[in-house]
Amino acid sequence: MVGKKLLKSHINDEALWGVDDFCGRQAVKGKPASSKVSPDKARALAELFKKNKNCRKCPLGNARLNFVFGVGNPDSPLIFVGEGPGFDEDHKGEPFVGRAGQLLNKIIAAMKLSREDVYIANIAKCHPMIDPTNPDKRGNDRPPTIDEMAGCMPILEEQLKIIRPRVVCALGSTAAKGMLRSDDTIGKLRGNVFDFKVGGHEMKIVPTYHPAALLRNPSLKKICWEDMRLVMRLLSSN
Numbered sequence: 001m002v003g004k005k006l007l008k009s010h011i012n013d014e015a016l017w018g019v020d021d022f023c024g025r026q027a028v029k030g031k032p033a034s035s036k037v038s039p040d041k042a043r044a045l046a047e048l049f050k051k052n053k054n055c056r057k058c059p060l061g062n063a064r065l066n067f068v069f070g071v072g073n074p075d076s077p078l079i080f081v082g083e084g085p086g087f088d089e090d091h092k093g094e095p096f097v098g099r100a101g102q103l104l105n106k107i108i109a110a111m112k113l114s115r116e117d118v119y120i121a122n123i124a125k126c127h128p129m130i131d132p133t134n135p136d137k138r139g140n141d142r143p144p145t146i147d148e149m150a151g152c153m154p155i156l157e158e159q160l161k162i163i164r165p166r167v168v169c170a171l172g173s174t175a176a177k178g179m180l181r182s183d184d185t186i187g188k189l190r191g192n193v194f195d196f197k198v199g200g201h202e203m204k205i206v207p208t209y210h211p212a213a214l215l216r217n218p219s220l221k222k223i224c225w226e227d228m229r230l231v232m233r234l235l236s237s238n
Contacts, residue, residue, distance in 0.1 A: 041074035044162045048155070052125070058151045060124065060144070063132030066093035070121035070159055077166040077235055078113075080104065081156065082210065083149075083174035084124030086141040095120050100211035104171075107211070111228055119163055123149045123156055123178045149178040161199040167234050168196065168203055169227075172210030179205060190227055193234065206231050 053067045061067075068085035071094050080096070088098035096104050105115050124144035131140055144152075160168070170176040173186035180194055189207040196205045208227035209220045 037073060038075050041162050045070070045074055045159065048158050048162065052155050055125070058126075058148055059132065060126035060128060060148055063129055063135060064126035065090045065135050067125055068093055068095050068122060068127070069125060069155075070119060071095060072115065072119035073117055074119065074163050076117060076119045076163065078117075078169065078231065079119045079121060079160070079163060079165045079167075080108075080169045080171055081175050081179065082120075082122045082171045083178070084122045084144045085127045087127070087138050089122075090127035090135060095122050096211075099215060103211040103214060107224070107228060110225075111232055119159075119165070121156060121159055123175055124152045125155060126152075143174045144178075146178070149174075153178070157198050160203070161201065164201050165203055167231055168205045169231055170205055170207040172213065175210070176205075176207035180207070190223070191230070193230065204234055206234070 049067075049069045053069070055061050055067065064085075066085075066089075068089050072079075082095060085095060086098055086100075088101070089095055095101070104120075108115055108118060127135065128142050128144045128148060129135060129140045130142050131137065134140060168179070170179050173189075176186055176189045177183065179196065180189065182189060186207060186209060190209065192207070194205040194207075196203050206227055209224050214221050214224055
């Protein structure tokens with residue numbers, strides 16, 4: 001019985017996020033980033049990483065294994081921003097590489113883009129842990145606190161200044177609240193477009209559910225896809 005349920009869940013997941021099966025016929029195709037990467041932006045991001053990679057300004061820096069900066073195309077008009085790295089990300093040093101990251105890859109593919117076309121980052125750059133003395137323990141993740149996000153927010157803002165995206169997709173309640181400085185739930189924030197300005201550059205923020213929430217509650221996937229279509233319409237508009 002369990003095996004059949006798992007198989008059905010896998011089939012449903014592939015049907016929902018498969019490029020051909022679910023979104024290929026309906027998608028409003030987003031404008032991909034240029035294949036030519038700006039050396040100035042890449043250099044500026046590398047310098048920003050070098051400047052902050054040894055940060056120990058808060059306790060997260062003392063417990064983490066890796067400083068998880070960000071990955072992707074610095075010329076991308078679209079950035080996905082999560083709350084902070086988890087176990088897999090802390091061990092690899094790259095955002096969204098666990099199960100939630102695999103689902104995010106499917107979402108991006110359904111948008112007719114690839115992981116290499118977009119940029120992916122988190123607000124918090126170090127792994128928030130329930131027990132910071134045991135970074136090798138799975139199931140030790142927790143959301144970053146307001147103060148922890150506030151400590152890392154200047155780094156994300158510098159990333160945004162360098163990349164200058166048109167759209168930021170805030171993944172999950174914690175990331176959305178951290179960027180928008182709002183107490184509203186993700187259920188109230190999603191489906192809306194918010195103006196955001198950093199260093200004189202204006203962009204749009206589109207909040208949606210975190211991929212981890214979709215894994216826990218697959219019924220949210222269709223709602224999330226509505227938000228992705230909103231993102232793609234913004235990217236396709238002049």
